Amino acid sequence: DAGVTQSPTHLIKTRGQQVTLRCSPKSGHDTVSWYQQALGQGPQFIFQYYEEEERQRGNFPDRFSGHQFPNYSSELNVNALLLGDSALYLCASSLILSRAETQYFGPGTRLLVL
Amino acid sequence: DQQVKQNSPSLSVQEGRISILNCDYTNSMFDYFLWYKKYPAEGPTFLISISSIKDKNEDGRFTVFLNKSAKHLSLHIVPSQPGDSAVYFCAASDSNSGYALNFGKGTSLLVTP
Numbered sequence: 001d002a003g004v005t006q007s008p009t010h011l012i013k014t015r016g017q018q019v020t021l022r023c024s025p026k027s028g029h030d031t032v033s034w035y036q037q038a039l040g041q042g043p044q045f046i047f048q049y050y051e052e053e054e055r056q057r058g059n060f061p062d063r064f065s066g067h068q069f070p071n072y073s074s075e076l077n078v079n080a081l082l083l084g085d086s087a088l089y090l091c092a093s094s095l096i097l098s099r100a101e102t103q104y105f106g107p108g109t110r111l112l113v114l
Numbered sequence: 115d116q117q118v119k120q121n122s123p124s125l126s127v128q129e130g131r132i133s134i135l136n137c138d139y140t141n142s143m144f145d146y147f148l149w150y151k152k153y154p155a156e157g158p159t160f161l162i163s164i165s166s167i168k169d170k171n172e173d174g175r176f177t178v179f180l181n182k183s184a185k186h187l188s189l190h191i192v193p194s195q196p197g198d199s200a201v202y203f204c205a206a207s208d209s210n211s212g213y214a215l216n217f218g219k220g221t222s223l224l225v226t227p
Contacts, residue, residue: 004157033213042118042203042217043158056212090157092215102148103215105157 002027004093004106012112013081021076021109025093031055032074033103034066035090043090049074050096078111086113117141118206120218127225133191135221137204140185144206148215149178149189152201161202162189194225 005024013019025032031050035043045058049068068074072093078085088110092103119138127133135149145166150158164171164178164187171178177190191198201222205215 031213033215035215040219042219043215045214045216048213056214058214102160102163104160105150107155107157
């Protein structure tokens with residue numbers, strides 16, 4: 001049973017550039033959430049996608065956008081990168097019909113902005 | 115503002131003893147709580163959860179206790195094993211207003227032989 005997968009594993013960008021991160025959910029899951037984990041902090045919720053629409057959004061600027069495809073996979077896009085965007089970006093998947101939304105995480109993409 | 119707090123950044127326990135990790139929350143609307151374990155260079159791994167209608171949930175060596183009046187939960191690991199050494203995150207969600215998990219900053223557990 002394939003778990004949540006993310007690509008790439010590491011990425012280095014410079015300020016002002018744009019980046020796209022990708023996520024494939026756990027088999028059977030239909031919902032994808034994205035989190036940002038800065039060094040020494042817990043993950044912070046960016047947004048969640050279900051049925052190809054953004055279902056909820058955390059306190060992140062519009063530079064952060066996303067997309068969900070018909071096969072439930074998802075992309076996170078960040079425009080006009082800032083040094084402070086350097087973090088581990090985690091994707092989590094869940095099943096919308098489950099009573100309690102336990103989210104299962106991928107290994108993350110580590111982004112470094114120089 | 116941090117709605118989920120893990121006030122102990124680190125904990126060291128001897129193998130075979132009990133590990134107790136604590137978590138406090140401020141939002142009384144939280145109704146679902148989870149613990150995740152994270153190894154370096156990996157994503158968080160789901161460990162155990164508890165709904166607000168319960169005060170205890172057990173899964174093997176792991177037990178989570180919820181005290182709603184104190185807005186406090188704890189994770190007990192008995193007996194602790196060296197392989198339990200990892201960072202443990204407490205998370206909470208409010209199912210009535212959204213789906214986001216609110217995480218604490220984590221507690222680094224070291225289990226020594």
